[in-house]
Structures are given as structure tokens and as C-alpha cells.
Amino acid sequence: MPELPEVETVCRTLRPRLVGRTVTGVRLLRPFVANCAPAEFAERVGGRRVEGVRRRGKYIVIELGASPGRPPDDLIFHLMMAGRLGHRPPGAAPPDPVEAKHTHAVFTLDDRSELAWADLRHFGRIHLVPRHQPEAIPPGLAALGPEPLAAGFTAARLASILRRRRAPLKLVLLDQAAVAGLGNIYADESLHRAGLHPLRPACSLDPGEVRALHRSLRAALREAIASGGTTLRTYVDGEGRRGAFQARLRVYGRTGKRCARPGCEGTVERVRVGGRSTHFCPLCQPPRTAVRNSR
DNA sequence: CTCCTTCCCTGGGAGC
DNA sequence: TGCTCCCAGGGAAGGA
Structure with missing residues (x-):
């Protein structure tokens, strides 16, 4: 599932292929543009130069320069669970059956290569919005919380976010308005690394636990980016390559298996939190912090 | 404001 | 072999 590390990887692989190129053609095979009609979309995108490719939360933003x-x-693209945004060399066929069947939009570039938007589940969406027009921005993007890998995302910042929420930690981490970019995989992995039970009320953490969570989620995200993301089913980067982080998952998707922490005898359990599967080790992540021996 | 539920969509696996 | 059922899940919208 594309979360922050996967979306970041897509942006990094697309950036050198797209920036400086001009869009010479737009083919919309299915009308999945959320906020404008196909004809208007093609007219507005065609002939534009790509000035930048950036990520915000789980959104990919391709910046199109002004023209006369x-x-x-x-x-703006959101991949949701199964979306792909990939670069294809000139004349290349869809690289696999999924893309052959579920490619919804193709942008031709001035070097005759193509940017293809595919989505097996038809959940993803494209928005085209004027650069400086806040009311046109998709609501989920407008309301995003801080970027967890940004320099300004300190443990103190995380503490102030958690302090105000009584909901379970897992739900707060999934809330894009609280912290941008975490999804089901990295929320579970972060909580396991931090030794925190997913049902703990967010506001119940002491300062040491907040620091542990802050360290853990940043480490998990950085390591996942370094691995090119997690490929469980359909995810590939902008050049069609699978990620490698799935081999390093400690709890996500490992229900009934031995906890990955060396020496831990725990077995990974799965519970539903807010309708989402949530994986944790009951030994590493006790419901309440064990009482420490003080002095 | 916070929290909770429902819906969207397709493919793949389990079970019969 | 083919059928049905259920699950995966982020975000939007609406209600309490």
C-alpha cells in the first residue's frame, strides 16, 4: 500500500524523468479526474512544462508551469491502495497485466516517453488545481498535519499532537490531519518499535514514550525509503521496481508468527481498530507500561 | 471539535 | 471446476 515511503520513492524516481519535460499529449481512458471534465483536463495539461515533482503526505504533486x-x-495524484504512477520509455507496452487492464490515463512527453496512471482498485484520484488557489485543493491535502521527516517535527511537536487526543494511538497515527503520510503498515511498525500498545490512549504517553515513538516512526520511515518501500501486492516505484522493505516488517501481516525482535518469545496478534487490521506483539507492546522499579 | 460508521472498487484466497 | 463469501484499505461525507 503506498504510504509515505512508497510515495516518496515514486517521486524520487519520477523527478529526473519528468522535470524539464513538456506534456505533448493526454489520453484519459477512464474519467477519474475528480474536479474537472476530461476535455478541460486535456486542454489545461497539454503543452505544459513540468517544473517540479514533490510529495506532501501521500499525495504526489506535479507542478505544471505557466504558459501564455x-x-x-x-x-495532484493520490495512489490510495493500488495506484501506480509510472514512467514508460517511448513505445513501451504496459509492463504487466495489471497495467494493461487498469491504465486510466497516459501523459505523453516531448521525448516521446510516457507517464502512465494505473489503478487496479479504481480508488485513486487525480486533481488539477490552480497553483495558488486554496479552495481548489482537495480537502484531505489541505488539512494535512506535519511531515514526520521534516526538521520541524520534534518530539515536542508530537507530544502536543498526542496530548489533545484520547483516541487509541493507532487511530491518531492513521489520522492524516495529525501526522501526514503514515498508513496501516508504518503505524503498526512504528508502535512495535516504540514498544507501545496500539490501543493506548494517545494522551496517556509519558515524555519518554513520546520520544520513543518519535524516534521509532522516523526510523521506520527512513529505513523503508532506503529500501524503496514495501511491496505486498501491487506497489512499484516510478520505474516499475518493487520495494524491499516487506522483508523487514516486524509485525505487519505477520499474525501468528514469532515476534521479529531478537530473543522475544511473543507471537504477533491481530485486532481490529477503527475497522483496520492492527498487528502487535503482546510482550513487546503491553497494554500499559510496566511499572518501573524506581531507584 | 472529536469520534464513529458507511461507502467506494477489484482481485485473490478460503471454503464448499 | 466453479461458485460464493470475505478481506484488503485511505479518504470523504454525514451523524452523534
Whole structure:
């Protein structure tokens, strides 16, 4: 599932292929543009130069430069669970059956290569919004919380977010308005690394636990990016490569297996939290912090 | 404001 | 072999 590390990897692989290129053609095979009609979409994107490719939360933002009579636009993609945004060399066929069947939009570039949008589940969406027009930004993007890998995301910042919420930790980590970019995989992995039970009320953490969670989620995200993301089913990066982090998952998708922490005898359990499967080790992540021997 | 539920969509696996 | 059922899950919307 594309979460922050996967979306970041897609952006990094697409950036050198797209920036500086001009879009010469737009083919919309299915009308999955959320906020404008196909004809208007093609007219507004065609002929534009790509000025940048950036990530915000789980969104990919392709910045289209101004052209005569047209102010700059942002072309915004959300991959949801099964979306792919990939670069294909000139004349290349869809690289696998999934893309052959579920490619919904193709952008041709001035070097005759293509940017293809595919989505097996048809959940993903494209938005085209004027660069500086806040009311046109998709609500989920407008309401995003802080980037967890940004320099300004300190343990103190995380503490102030958790302090105000009584909901289970797992739900707060999944809330994109609290912290941007975590999904089911990295929420579970972060909580396991921090030794925190997913049902603990967010506001119940002491300062040491907040610091542990802050360290853990940043470490998990950084390591996943370094591995090119997690491929469980359909995820590939902008050049069609699978991620490698699935081999390093400690609890996610490992229900009934031995906890991955060396020496731990625990067995990974699964519970549902807010309708989401949640994986944890009952020994590493006790319901309440064990009482420490003081002095 | 916070929290909770429902819906969207397809493929793949389990079970019969 | 083929059928049904259920699950995966992020975000939007609506209600309490």
C-alpha cells in the first residue's frame, strides 16, 4: 500500500524523468479526474512544462508551469491502495497485466516517453488545481498535519499532537490531519518499535514514550525509503521496481508468527481498530507500561 | 471539535 | 471446476 515511503520513492524516481519535460499529449481512458471534465483536463495539461515533482503526505504533486494565458497548475495524484504512477520509455507496452487492464490515463512527453496512471482498485484520484488557489485543493491535502521527516517535527511537536487526543494511538497515527503520510503498515511498525500498545490512549504517553515513538516512526520511515518501500501486492516505484522493505516488517501481516525482535518469545496478534487490521506483539507492546522499579 | 460508521472498487484466497 | 463469501484499505461525507 503506498504510504509515505512508497510515495516518496515514486517521486524520487519520477523527478529526473519528468522535470524539464513538456506534456505533448493526454489520453484519459477512464474519467477519474475528480474536479474537472476530461476535455478541460486535456486542454489545461497539454503543452505544459513540468517544473517540479514533490510529495506532501501521500499525495504526489506535479507542478505544471505557466504558459501564455494560463497560470500555473498543480497536477495532484493520490495512489490510495493500488495506484501506480509510472514512467514508460517511448513505445513501451504496459509492463504487466495489471497495467494493461487498469491504465486510466497516459501523459505523453516531448521525448516521446510516457507517464502512465494505473489503478487496479479504481480508488485513486487525480486533481488539477490552480497553483495558488486554496479552495481548489482537495480537502484531505489541505488539512494535512506535519511531515514526520521534516526538521520541524520534534518530539515536542508530537507530544502536543498526542496530548489533545484520547483516541487509541493507532487511530491518531492513521489520522492524516495529525501526522501526514503514515498508513496501516508504518503505524503498526512504528508502535512495535516504540514498544507501545496500539490501543493506548494517545494522551496517556509519558515524555519518554513520546520520544520513543518519535524516534521509532522516523526510523521506520527512513529505513523503508532506503529500501524503496514495501511491496505486498501491487506497489512499484516510478520505474516499475518493487520495494524491499516487506522483508523487514516486524509485525505487519505477520499474525501468528514469532515476534521479529531478537530473543522475544511473543507471537504477533491481530485486532481490529477503527475497522483496520492492527498487528502487535503482546510482550513487546503491553497494554500499559510496566511499572518501573524506581531507584 | 472529536469520534464513529458507511461507502467506494477489484482481485485473490478460503471454503464448499 | 466453479461458485460464493470475505478481506484488503485511505479518504470523504454525514451523524452523534
